[in-house]
Amino acid sequence: MKRQNGEYAWNGGWWLMLDMNAFFAACEQQDRPELRGRPVGIVPVVAETTSFIAASYEAKCFGIKTGTSVVEARQLCPHIAIVEARPQLYRLVHKRIIAAVETIVPVHEVLSVDEMTVRPWRNEAALPDALRLGQNLQDAIRKEVGEWLSCSIGLAPNAFLAKVASDLQKPRGLSVIAREDIPHKLYRLALTDWPGIARRMELRFHAAGVRTTEQMYRLSIPEMKRVFGGINGERWWRLIRGEAIELPPVRRWQIGHSSVLAPEYRTPSGAWAIACRLLEKACTRLRDEKFHTVRLSVSVESYAGQQWSRKMKFLPCNQTLSLLSLLKTLWEDSIQEPSRVSVSLQGLVPDKDVMVSLFDEDNAPRIDVAIDDLNRRFGQGTVTVTASLPAKEYLDHQRIPFGLPKELAPYHALMEA
Numbered sequence: 168m169k170r171q172n173g174e175y176a177w178n179g180g181w182w183l184m185l186d187m188n189a190f191f192a193a194c195e196q197q198d199r200p201e202l203r204g205r206p207v208g209i210v211p212v213v214a215e216t217t218s219f220i221a222a223s224y225e226a227k228c229f230g231i232k233t234g235t236s237v238v239e240a241r242q243l244c245p246h247i248a249i250v251e252a253r254p255q256l257y258r259l260v261h262k263r264i265i266a267a268v269e270t271i272v273p274v275h276e277v278l279s280v281d282e283m284t285v286r287p288w289r290n291e292a293a294l295p296d297a298l299r300l301g302q303n304l305q306d307a308i309r310k311e312v313g314e315w316l317s318c319s320i321g322l323a324p325n326a327f328l329a330k331v332a333s334d335l336q337k338p339r340g341l342s343v344i345a346r347e348d349i350p351h352k353l354y355r356l357a358l359t360d361w362p363g364i365a366r367r368m369e370l371r372f373h374a375a376g377v378r379t380t381e382q383m384y385r386l387s388i389p390e391m392k393r394v395f396g397g398i399n400g401e402r403w404w405r406l407i408r409g410e411a412i413e414l415p416p417v418r419r420w421q422i423g424h425s426s427v428l429a430p431e432y433r434t435p436s437g438a439w440a441i442a443c444r445l446l447e448k449a450c451t452r453l454r455d456e457k458f459h460t461v462r463l464s465v466s467v468e469s470y471a472g473q474q475w476s477r478k479m480k481f482l483p484c485n486q487t488l489s490l491l492s493l494l495k496t497l498w499e500d501s502i503q504e505p506s507r508v509s510v511s512l513q514g515l516v517p518d519k520d521v522m523v524s525l526f527d528e529d530n531a532p533r534i535d536v537a538i539d540d541l542n543r544r545f546g547q548g549t550v551t552v553t554a555s556l557p558a559k560e561y562l563d564h565q566r567i568p569f570g571l572p573k574e575l576a577p578y579h580a581l582m583e584a
Contacts, residue, residue, distance in 0.1 A: 180287075181297045184321040184329035185268065185304060187281035188338035192223035194260045195250050197313035206231065206247040208240055212429040213251050216470045216506065220252060224338055260312060267311035271303050284326055294345065297322055301341050324409035330362050349409050350384040358383065361407075371395075383407075422452050422460075423511030435500035438467055438508050445510040446494055450487040453512055459483035459521045460512035463493050470506045475499060480514075483521045 187193070191209045196202045206226035208219040218236045229244040240247055261280050268274055268285065275284045285304070287297045301320040308316055319340040321332025328344050331353070335342040344352060358369050358380065375394050377383050384407070392400035405412050424445040432441055442465060453460060461483055466476035477497040484490060494510070 180292050180324065181294075181322050182324070182326045182329040183285045183287065183297070183301060183304075184323075184326065184333040185283050185285065186319050186321070186330075186333040187264070188317045188319055189221060189223050189227075190260075190281035191221035191252060191257055192226070192250075193316050194257050195253070196223065197260070197315040198256060202248055202250070203315060206244050208235070208237070208247055208249050209252050210237065210249055211252055211427045213249070214430050217427055260316070263312045264308055264316070267307045268304055270311070271307055272300065282330075284329065294322075294343065298341065298343070305339065305341070325406060325411045327362070327406045328409055331356070331360075334360070334362075344409075346409050350380070350407070353407075354379070354381045354384075356380045419456070419458070419515055421511050421513040421515065422449050422456070422458070423464075423509065423513075424449055425507060425509035427507050428505060433504050433506060435503065435505070438502075438505040439498060439500075441508045442467075442494065442498070442510055443491060445508065446490060446512075447487055449510060449512050450485065450490055453485050453515075457518045458515040459485045459518060460490075461514040461516060462512070463490060463497065464509075464511040464513055465494060465497050466509045467502050467505045468507050469502050469504050471504070473502050475501055478513075483516050485518075 192207045195207060195209065196205075202223075204225065205223070206229060207223040208226055208231060209221040210217050211220055215237050218234055219231065219240065221233060222231045222235070226240070226244060226247055229240075229247070231240045231243055231247065235243075237249060240249075257280060265274055265277065265283070268283070272285050272288070275286050277283045285300075287300050291297055291300050301322065304320065305318055308318055317339045319333045319337045319342070321329040321335065321340075321342050321344070323329040323332045323344040324346055328349075332342045332344045333340070335344075358364050358372055358378070359366075361380075364372075371394055372378070372383065375386075375390070377386065377394070386394070386404070388401050388404050391404040392398070394400055395403060402412060426441050426445060428438060428441060432438065446463075446465075462478060462480050464476065464478040466474065468474040477499070479493055479497055481493065490512070
């Protein structure tokens with residue numbers, strides 16, 4: 168969209184958060200008409216021992232939600248349709264949603280597969296115009312992407328409160344938190360209704376004598392800083408009042424992957440293949456994001472409650488083969504029916520801060536660069552290590568683009584600091 172005499176300069180008053188409703192389940196209902204109007208649960212693998220990663224609103228009426236086990240869901244709703252996730256479909260629909268939104272206004276930032284922010288133009292600065300923009304966005308998605316795809320939109324003075332507003336009414340909500348609404352409109356929110364306030368931070372508020380949002384608003388800046396233990400408290404104090412503040416970049420501390428195992432992989436050898444593939448993918452991300460790691464962590468658990476975890480520290484490293492060798496050192500086959508495998512590279516160090524040995528003649532860095540280049544050109548996994556081959560097709564099919572919204576990540580970091 169062209170700018171003419173500043174007419175289309177960004178309006179500084181409103182942020183719009185667009186949050187898709189029950190996105191994975193809605194994608195399936197749109198693609199498969201026989202699922203429309205029915206309770207639907209999305210699972211990572213077809214197995215009675217797994218849990219839902221998403222549920223349709225029809226399923227939520229029965230008390231089924233993300234994290235509900237298949238066994239419990241069948242008890243709550245015997246006629247629920249259980250559908251295996253199709254990540255490729257969700258990514259395709261995501262791209263179509265972006266295209267639909269941009270027929271009306273440019274996307275300001277894509278935050279995750281089902282969330283994005285937009286900014287009204289200067290000629291849409293008045294609330295009625297911003298609301299009309301929100302309605303037009305909802306209509307465009309239904310028309311251009313599918314009638315079963317809906318979104319809730321929140322309008323507020325900053326992106327953080329726009330996220331809060333988008334959660335006020337679901338599905339198909341169009342909610343406003345104006346400056347004059349702050350804080351009274353928010354008093355009905357529980358502490359855990361705020362993005363990023365999980366049980367641990369809630370307990371810290373409780374220790375400070377704060378159990379409601381109204382009590383939270385009464386805290387002074389020094390009191391909020393004591394709850395958070397530093398400057399993050401002041402930032403939070405200003406954000407919940409609608410101030411637009413610059414947040415520091417989020418420091419990444421780890422890169423990791425985990426996988427719930429399909430029945431055919433619930434063996435020691437299957438879990439090992441999955442772990443190798445998870446580490447291989449993590450190493451690729453490590454190099455792409457220009458980091459080295461100094462700690463490797465791996466864990467395996469079973470549905471019966473068995474679990475083991477191991478970790479190891481070492482000098483900064485970003486080489487796949489070296490880290491696979493360390494993984495092999497940590498690995499054990501003590502769980503005969505594993506259900507989940509997790510691998511994490513921790514203690515990340517920027518490449519620029521790593522001292523390279525003048526006497527290192529290892530060719531692994533050049534090999535990794537060549538492999539990364541081939542995989543970028545011809546598709547991830549084109550070149551892979553032998554140990555992960557049995558898991559390659561399964562894991563690459565299962566990859567779902569969850570991810571923490573980049574713009575909201577600082578707020579979650581504030582909460583869990």
